[in-house]
Amino acid sequence: AWQLLWRGCPIQAVERANAAVTRARALGHPETNSFACCWAAVVFLARGNVQSAAELLQESRSLTEEFDLLTARRLASGISGLALVKQRDTSRGLSLLREMRQWIRDSGMRIFEPLCLTWLCEGLLANGNSDETLALAQEGLDFARETGASYCEAEFLRVTGEARLMRAKRSQLDTGPDVIGAWSAYLDALRISLNQGAGGLGLKTAESVI
Numbered sequence: 001a002w003q004l005l006w007r008g009c010p011i012q013a014v015e016r017a018n019a020a021v022t023r024a025r026a027l028g029h030p031e032t033n034s035f036a037c038c039w040a041a042v043v044f045l046a047r048g049n050v051q052s053a054a055e056l057l058q059e060s061r062s063l064t065e066e067f068d069l070l071t072a073r074r075l076a077s078g079i080s081g082l083a084l085v086k087q088r089d090t091s092r093g094l095s096l097l098r099e100m101r102q103w104i105r106d107s108g109m110r111i112f113e114p115l116c117l118t119w120l121c122e123g124l125l126a127n128g129n130s131d132e133t134l135a136l137a138q139e140g141l142d143f144a145r146e147t148g149a150s151y152c153e154a155e156f157l158r159v160t161g162e163a164r165l166m167r168a169k170r171s172q173l174d175t176g177p178d179v180i181g182a183w184s185a186y187l188d189a190l191r192i193s194l195n196q197g198a199g200g201l202g203l204k205t206a207e208s209v210i
Contacts, residue, residue: 008199157189
């Protein structure tokens with residue numbers, strides 16, 4: 001479902017996410033069901049369907065509580081943070097996302113850190129925190145380039161562009177390093193998404209530019 005979403009096939013992505021949840025429920029395996037609900041919720045949040053995402057996250061949390069599924073509980077909590085950001089409750093959302101990032105680091109599951117960082121950046125932008133967004137986006141870019149985990153590289157460049165433009169507007173500047181840096185970041189994001197075949201990320205960047 002994620003691959004379809006990032007490649008620019010949102011309808012098929014939602015269909016695949018729904019099919020995964022249906023299959024997981026039929027298996028009768030609580031942990032599989034909980035994880036499927038979590039990742040399907042991410043797809044729905046990307047499509048702006050916060051209500052469906054919230055219902056899936058509630059199902060996941062109920063399973064984690066009933067069967068004491070610690071890892072799935074942490075995941076559901078972090079994605080719930082993203083949902084709160086989408087609902088403009090950025091303070092609580094950022095708190096949960098920061099907790100998720102720390103859990104990822106403590107557990108050694110750092111392959112998921114870039115994704116969590118993109119969600120944190122989204123929340124920080126919604127909260128008007130351009131400087132911290134830029135710092136975290138750079139961390140994400142450094143991580144991608146050091147490890148080869150480049151699946152979020154285009155998104156880090158996109159949020160870099162947004163944060164730099166935010167900072168320029170706050171300073172009431174139409175030109176200067178931030179404006180130039182923003183357009184450079186947008187162009188790099190478009191180039192990378194094109195090279196990766198990630199049409200969905202490219203469209204997201206184009207929406208930021210517009």
